[in-house]
Amino acid sequence: MNIHLGVVGDASCLAIVRExxxxxxxxxxxxxxxxxxxxxxxxxxxxxxxxDMWLLLGQQEYAFVxxxxxxxxxxxxxxxxxxxxxxxxxxxxYMHKLQVSDLSFDTVPYKDIIRGLEEMCIVYEGLxxxxxxxxxxxxxxxxxxxxxxxxxxxxxxxxxxxxxxxxLLEKRKMPVFRVLxxxxxxxxxxxxxxxxxxxxxxxxxxxxxxxxxxxxxRHTEKIYSADEMYNEEIKLTQxxxxxxxxxxxxxxxxxxxxxxxxxxxxxxSGITKQFTVMPDMGKFGFQEExxxxxxxxxxxxxSQAELHAVLALQQASRCGRGSWMVYSDQQMITGxxxxxxxxxxxxxxxxxxKMSQKxxxxxxxxxxxxxxxxxxxxxxxSAQQLARYLHILPRSARRILTQLEEAGIxxxxxxxxxxxxxxxxxxxxxxxxxx
Numbered sequence: 001m002n003i004h005l006g007v008v009g010d011a012s013c014l015a016i017v018r019e020x021x022x023x024x025x026x027x028x029x030x031x032x033x034x035x036x037x038x039x040x041x042x043x044x045x046x047x048x049x050x051x052d053m054w055l056l057l058g059q060q061e062y063a064f065v066x067x068x069x070x071x072x073x074x075x076x077x078x079x080x081x082x083x084x085x086x087x088x089x090x091x092x093x094y095m096h097k098l099q100v101s102d103l104s105f106d107t108v109p110y111k112d113i114i115r116g117l118e119e120m121c122i123v124y125e126g127l128x129x130x131x132x133x134x135x136x137x138x139x140x141x142x143x144x145x146x147x148x149x150x151x152x153x154x155x156x157x158x159x160x161x162x163x164x165x166x167x168l169l170e171k172r173k174m175p176v177f178r179v180l181x182x183x184x185x186x187x188x189x190x191x192x193x194x195x196x197x198x199x200x201x202x203x204x205x206x207x208x209x210x211x212x213x214x215x216x217x218r219h220t221e222k223i224y225s226a227d228e229m230y231n232e233e234i235k236l237t238q239x240x241x242x243x244x245x246x247x248x249x250x251x252x253x254x255x256x257x258x259x260x261x262x263x264x265x266x267x268x269s270g271i272t273k274q275f276t277v278m279p280d281m282g283k284f285g286f287q288e289e290x291x292x293x294x295x296x297x298x299x300x301x302x303s304q305a306e307l308h309a310v311l312a313l314q315q316a317s318r319c320g321r322g323s324w325m326v327y328s329d330q331q332m333i334t335g336x337x338x339x340x341x342x343x344x345x346x347x348x349x350x351x352x353x354k355m356s357q358k359x360x361x362x363x364x365x366x367x368x369x370x371x372x373x374x375x376x377x378x379x380x381x382s383a384q385q386l387a388r389y390l391h392i393l394p395r396s397a398r399r400i401l402t403q404l405e406e407a408g409i410x411x412x413x414x415x416x417x418x419x420x421x422x423x424x425x426x427x428x429x430x431x432x433x434x435x
Contacts, residue, residue: 006044012180058162260306294323294324323337
């Protein structure tokens with residue numbers, strides 16, 4: 001096994017990982033030293049094709065990559081909590097004789113710091129100073145906040161997980177302690193990456209089925225005989241054969257404009273960039289107006305994958321002409337691919353079934369609403385937003401939101417005024433789809 005691993009971090013963290021990686025011969029790591037988030041994007045873009053997975057040695061880098069870059073390969077990071085935090089706190093408390101109230105912290109979630117102090121049986125009074133890295137995003141802002149606490153006399157030292165922040169504070173002569181990942185955490189991450197690579201091989205080998213539905217009657221004004229219709233079908237079949245061969249698949253015509261292509265999940269994941277975009281069908285000679293919809297089904301067997309493909313096609317047909325949807329073996333629905341309103345949601349769950357019984361809204365619609373809330377990272381939703389995602393009329397969306405409000409699943413939380421004309425519209429706080 002030869003797993004190409006890209007490791008991104010500052011010099012201190014890279015040195016630890018270099019040492020540990022020698023224990024794992026299955027990996028061929030390549031190391032990239034960075035001092036700022038701006039350096040991460042060009043590195044990951046330049047080496048995207050060469051890497052099987054990435055290991056990021058900072059929580060900031062991980063959050064940045066997940067929101068800004070969204071690479072096709074799996075991305076891992078070593079969390080700065082637990083033993084990593086305990087190690088530096090022990091040094092601070094027992095060697096430097098400082099108290100919790102003397103310190104300002106960043107990166108590690110506030111609740112994890114409290115939990116860590118409780119597990120160490122450390123008693124402290126009041127709140128400690130905290131620099132929220134989700135608010136202060138740049139290293140300069142984070143360093144400035146630590147420095148302000150110190151200059152104001154609120155703290156005596158900073159505890160940071162970010163190498164660049166440590167450097168900036170040391171230049172200002174402020175006492176600072178760095179939280180570094182412990183070797184046990186890194187070994188655990190290498191084990192997780194090995195397991196994920198094995199699972200990915202299994203997932204990529206799963207059977208995947210595409211079902212295409214084409215508009216065979218779009219040129220009826222130009223077709224005057226059954227032979228001409230048959231000739232159009234032959235042309236379409238030839239294009240699909242070329243497409244199927246490109247993904248190492250096989251074609252199965254089903255009649256009346258429907259065609260099945262059998263391949264593997266790995267192949268389809270590659271051409272759709274992990275099921276986020278539609279593949280370029282134009283290079284096989286397809287015209288945009290030909291395709292009515294496409295459904296992709298993943299399954300543990302050919303029959304299950306074929307069934308899921310048909311279900312995905314039904315969903316895609318409701319999302320507008322030319323839409324693509326995916327139905328996975330775990331009953332997760334994704335799509336429409338490549339659209340701003342693309343969502344991933346569960347087709348059915350016990351919680352959604354219970355809500356469906358309370359509201360008379362079907363569980364699939366509730367699943368979509370939950371996915372919208374998660375995608376927006378906000379529970380606030382207007383009828384116009386809901387209508388756009390569900391491909392329905394605004395009045396139908398208002399009816400759904402009213403039913404959710406009556407069932408106690410949504411509450412009016414404010415007004416949304418899209419412009420100078422018209423009355424402000426209700427904004428609803430949705431109580432599903434939140435972590």
